[in-house]
Amino acid sequence: MGRRIESEQSTKPSLVPYFFFLLPLLVLIANHHCSFPPSNTTPGPNPRRDPGRPAMDPYRHRPSSGNNSSFWTTNSGAPVWNNNSALTVGQRGPILLEDYHLIEKLAQFDRERIPERVVHARGASAKGFFEVTHDVSHLTCADFLRAPGVQTPVIVRFSTVVHERGSPETLRDPRGFAVKFYTREGNFDLVGNNMPVFFIRDGMKFPDMVHAFKPNPKTNLQENWRIVDFFSHHPESMHMFTFLFDDVGIPLNYRHMEGFGVNTYTLISRDGKPHLVKFHWKPTCGVKCLLDDEAVTVGGTCHSHATKDLYDSIAAGNFPEWKLYIQTIDADHEDKFDFDPLDVTKTWPEDIIPLQPVGRMVLNKNIDNFFAENEQIAFCPAIIVPGIHYSDDKLLQTRIFSYADTQRHRLGPNYLMLPVNAPKCAHHNNHHDGFMNFMHRDEEVNYFPSRFDPARHAEKVPIPPRVLTGCREKCIIHKENNFKQAGERYRSFDPARQDRFIQRVVDALSDPRVTHEHRSIWISYWSQCDASLGQKLASRLNLKPNM
């Protein structure tokens, strides 16, 4: 067999003489190509001979971040020899359907937008690290809090709440303050706001509340009468309005604002002892706000002023930093107060439940890509690590469901595979497939239990030991105490700040579609917070205070 091939080959004419004849011509052509400076409009090098092109390993999957060819290609990697003109019949003729590159380019462009977040659509992200500065290992077995000096990478997304993705960052609105800790035991998301309380205490009301804040579905305008109308049914919101209508309702930028976990979580020690916990971020550069007329000027000049401030500060090496504090309550003492500590419309008074320092967070790196690290990032209050658990806070319990649900819709079922969302530690389970699954797997055993798969259960994680009992019911909490903390906060303002606050309430209640009944109810609520506040509002609105 081998011999026969040898003899067949020997009968073919040799190509060697032709090669020597063609060599000078090839050199001439190659030199001619090289004599033009490379530009994005001149033809590129031949893909098969381009020494700059990384070698292809057909047995490896291209990393999802691979955008590394020195010449244009289609998404499937074929060389694109003209990225300027569509393929037409003749010079002026119609475009051919076979211009696959053009069609792919347009189709990709047509699908560039993904659904924006239903709330907190407008945001800015940055990366950095969290460092433990104080020992809290007696309170929690969370690995990333195990000892002073331990550092954990983080990414933070700041946001406004109500308006759309391109809205001005100077509007009066709470600000989101969401931190993703990439710990060795999985991600921990602390999804907070810049105000320590919330408008409502039962998640059942969240969609209606957001509808009331969002633009009128008919006019597409945010209208105060809808907000005043909705909250006239919710006296528990007054405390939150003492933040929203205060100066902190428009932060100077994202660097100069506090952050709060808002909801109550549970810290659990290694031996299973639970403590209710609230988280607080304090900016080292202080809290600063924009007054209303300043906000108009700043917003009129740059509607992305807070994004720009964050990016520019980090780029200039002026790294934003926050200190993390916690307040803790022994889980057995939760009935000791005149308010319910799991009521998200309440703060825990710092004179009786002091702030305890835990660590610091420094944002020292800007994101590389806004879409990948801001639009595709997915925070979720349900994402916790061993040593941190939820509490029975009803609003938190609702949030545990809502975020991952919206993200499966907004980003697809494999959203946790996206690089910004994926844990940085190893992971293993049999959840697989689904739209846009890009994980390469080659296992044959995708069920559990199996004698072929050596993966075991992790070590048992301590969870709150409390025995839960009760019948099924839909009800409100017993200790509503809607007005006390709101009044205390109003009284803590200096007179000028009180006056600015009153003016903002008056402006909201002056909407022509706000009725006499609405105004009376709101003034009655504010009177119960603080009698003098009720009187001032009533006199500015020409109403009798109604206790």
Ligand code: HEM
């Ligand atoms: C039951 C009450 C709540 C529900 C149902 C709810 C629901 C949602 C939803 C659906 C999103 C969009 C998430 C996404 O598309 O990725 C979101 C975003 C967000 N929520 Fe809530 N939320 C609630 C209360 C709160 C509270 C009390 C806070 C503050 C502690 C908060 C802070 C945030 C933040 C910061 C974001 C933006 C996260 C990011 O930057 O991507 N939410 N919320």
